[in-house]
Amino acid sequence: MKLHTFFIVLTIFTATFSRIEPSFAQTDPVPPPLSMDEDLLQSKMKEVSKTLRCAVCQSESIWESNATLAIQMRDIIRERLIAGETPNEIRAYFVSRYGDYIVFKPRFRGINMLLWGGPFILLAIGAVVLSRSLRKWTLQKDEVPPEPLAPIDEKQRERIEEELRSLK
Amino acid sequence: MTEFRTWHVFLLLGLFGLFALFYKGLWGDPTALPPVIIAEPAPEIVAPSLYGDKQIVLSEHRGKVVVLNFWASWCQECKLEHKFLLAINKRFEDNPNFVMYGVNYQDKDHLAKAYLDQHGNNFEHMVDLKGKISIDYGVYGVPETFIIDQDGIIRHKQIGPVLGDVFSDMVQNKIEPLLNKSAPL
The missing domain is CATH 1.10.8.640 (Cytochrome C biogenesis protein)
Known part of the structure; x- marks a missing residue:
């Protein structure tokens, strides 16, 4: 999520709450x-x-x-x-x-806005951090080429075949 | 990488702000109340005097510095501050631009009069019928003292008794500058 997208989400939350309260x-x-x-x-x-x-x-x-x-x-x-x-x-x-x-219910104004919007701001920050981490993790997985298999010698091959035969 | 650093700054600022709020909420002074009425016009008062001999009207004192003390005969802290209040009035009573009133709060007239007889009195008192004056001034309890300037604006609110350093500060830094018009509060 880009920075401006985050602010758009924040603005929507703010606008919603200003109508509620x-x-x-x-x-x-x-x-x-x-x-x-x-x-x-x-x-x-x-x-x-x-x-x-x-x-x-x-x-x-x-x-x-x-x-x-x-x-x-x-x-x-x-x-x-x-x-x-x-x-x-x-x-x-x-x-x-x-x-x-x-008043029991704080008004949606001044520092009180943090009280009303704080959980949503933290939620939005958490979502952004999570999405960035997931994207980074996914990209890392795609970019890393598969590790080449180490060649096996004749002795190891014979042992594997022997193990496979014993399973039958 | 630059965007990531920006988010670090946002997160750190956010966390710092939260910690500051928690600190203020948990370790700040829980008795501190926001002085919402300071710098606002003093609500008008029209009330009978304690001795019933006249009607006290606050707006008639426009142009004077008014000290308004809320008290009650059942209030222990009021007893402690009483001699300091008498001292304030004694100090300024000759100044034509000064007036001091007591507002008797949630009390009975005969008990209030007995209290004044016992502890002495040198300024006028009014009765707060039905608590209208105290609610108009946002009073939580007694004693509370307000200083109103010549323009009828509340300049200071003292929650708790006026004694010791509070008394000195009120006289030297609050009332005298207003009377001399020398310095803003």
Whole structure:
């Protein structure tokens, strides 16, 4: 695989993931209505809360945590949903205050791109190294002429024929 | 052969990068948090004072250096830094371009007042109703201290108590340069 082919593969991976993981700046296609019923509100609250880390707990989302800070964050999510903000806008607010640490799923941006694309980059490098090694090995096998057989003397020939006769 | 050497360089760079990330992740300071709010405009604050006698509005102090300290009466480290905070305000209180506020965090009013009665007080405090101010400032816990410049931009965030070297650094290298407008932070 040539160098430019590798970069084409890398670009395809990058483009694919940028579609899977949109940035929080993007808005939801259908914003929630200003007055939503309680079930829908709870469902939206759960959706957002489950993606945000409780800043003072160990690996708990603010939906699961009963820490005061988590409860206060849930209240803010509720208020913002009622005000008509989308889940992505609310997540963007928390990221602007606490950084990427606050979201469980790192955004596809900056150094995080390495996290998302790293395994595929390593896989691509491995594939390139493997293909190069295999090609080199194959070419070496083709290029090396067969080793000429050493001539055998009369004594060896007689012994071989004797062995063959004994097999019959 | 040249292409092979290029790939060697790529591989070495990649491995070096991975090792650097692992090193940072495994041996770096796990308590270090990215200061995302630094150099951003300070979120507006409109909150009642602890003693309920007035409404504190941050934007009314535009043009001044504002020190904002988040604290609670149940916080042990807050007790340690309290005398240093009093010293900061005492040092700059005569400067008309300086103001200092305490933000009482996840606390009860009567406990906060008792704390101030016990440990002394020389600056104003506000109540963080429902945690809105602390979440707006990305506060993880107390104590945390912010320095806001004359243009309303957050210039420094101190996670943990302001004492010893941190106190000296904050006074000499953070607050004084801003008040003198002598050097960027």
